[in-house]
Amino acid sequence: SYELTQPPSVSVSPGQTARITCSGDTLPKQYAYWYQQKPGQAPVLVMYKDSERPSGIPERFSGSSSGTTVTLTISGVQAEDEADYYCQSADSSSTCVVFGGGTKLTVL
Amino acid sequence: EVQLVESGGGLVQPGGSLRLSCAASGFTFSSYSMNWVRQSPGKGLEWVSYISSSSSTIYYADSVKGRFTISRDNAKNSLYLQMNSLRAEDTAVYFCARAYCSGGNCQWFFDLWGRGSLVTVSS
Numbered sequence: 001s002y003e004l005t006q007p008p009s010v011s012v013s014p015g016q017t018a019r020i021t022c023s024g025d026t027l028p029k030q031y032a033y034w035y036q037q038k039p040g041q042a043p044v045l046v047m048y049k050d051s052e053r054p055s056g057i058p059e060r061f062s063g064s065s066s067g068t069t070v071t072l073t074i075s076g077v078q079a080e081d082e083a084d085y086y087c088q089s090a091d092s093s094s095t096c097v098v099f100g101g102g103t104k105l106t107v108l
Numbered sequence: 109e110v111q112l113v114e115s116g117g118g119l120v121q122p123g124g125s126l127r128l129s130c131a132a133s134g135f136t137f138s139s140y141s142m143n144w145v146r147q148s149p150g151k152g153l154e155w156v157s158y159i160s161s162s163s164s165t166i167y168y169a170d171s172v173k174g175r176f177t178i179s180r181d182n183a184k185n186s187l188y189l190q191m192n193s194l195r196a197e198d199t200a201v202y203f204c205a206r207a208y209c210s211g212g213n214c215q216w217f218f219d220l221w222g223r224g225s226l227v228t229v230s231s
Contacts, residue, residue: 031217033217033218035153035218037153041223042203042221042222042223042224043153043203043218043221045208045217045218045219048208048215048217048219054219086152086153088153088217088218090216090217097143097158097216098155099152099153099154099155100152101152102152102153
């Protein structure tokens with residue numbers, strides 16, 4: 001199996017831009033996906049195929065990819081964005097789904 | 109309303125068994141691949157198992173292979189996870205999660221999640 005690495009925490013003030021990274025050796029070949037999870041709730045998909053935003057997700061959420069790192073960017077962060085964020089990828093050759101360790105976004 | 113609702117969690121002793129269920133509603137369950145994903149207390153997400161729409165293809169994480177069995181009943185719009193030989197490290201909230209599918213092609217990510225069912229393995 002392989003690993004996806006995320007920073008444990010990111011802190012920003014309201015209105016600023018938050019960038020959450022996810023690194024993994026397979027990311028140049030496989031798409032990454034992002035989920036938002038608030039305490040006591042189920043995860044919610046906020047980005048798929050590196051940079052596609054599902055319907056209903058605010059435009060301030062965007063995604064990008066460069067080499068072995070993908071980035072979830074939240075522009076104009078709002079208090080409601082405070083949550084844990086998980087990246088995820090998959091390796092079809094090994095039928096393996098992997099999640100990153102998660103990043104706690106704190107809105108100061 | 110499109111939703112997934114898990115049930116069947118609880119307290120079980122090490123070595124014991126438990127069966128989780130996931131009831132789907134609001135969408136054509138038989139058209140979607142489904143998964144179980146778990147989250148240990150205070151920890152991150154861990155994929156557990158996958159089943160295709162027709163049950164023809166099944167995968168497990170190495171951590172549960174040989175102990176857990178995934179199944180589904182499309183007539184009842186239900187997904188199941190039979191968990192045997194449970195260990196303390198299986199303690200977690202278990203989520204059922206729908207794979208994103210479009211035009212009959214399902215992908216390896218999840219666009220709908222249930223609220224989860226807590227399984228506690230302890231003596």
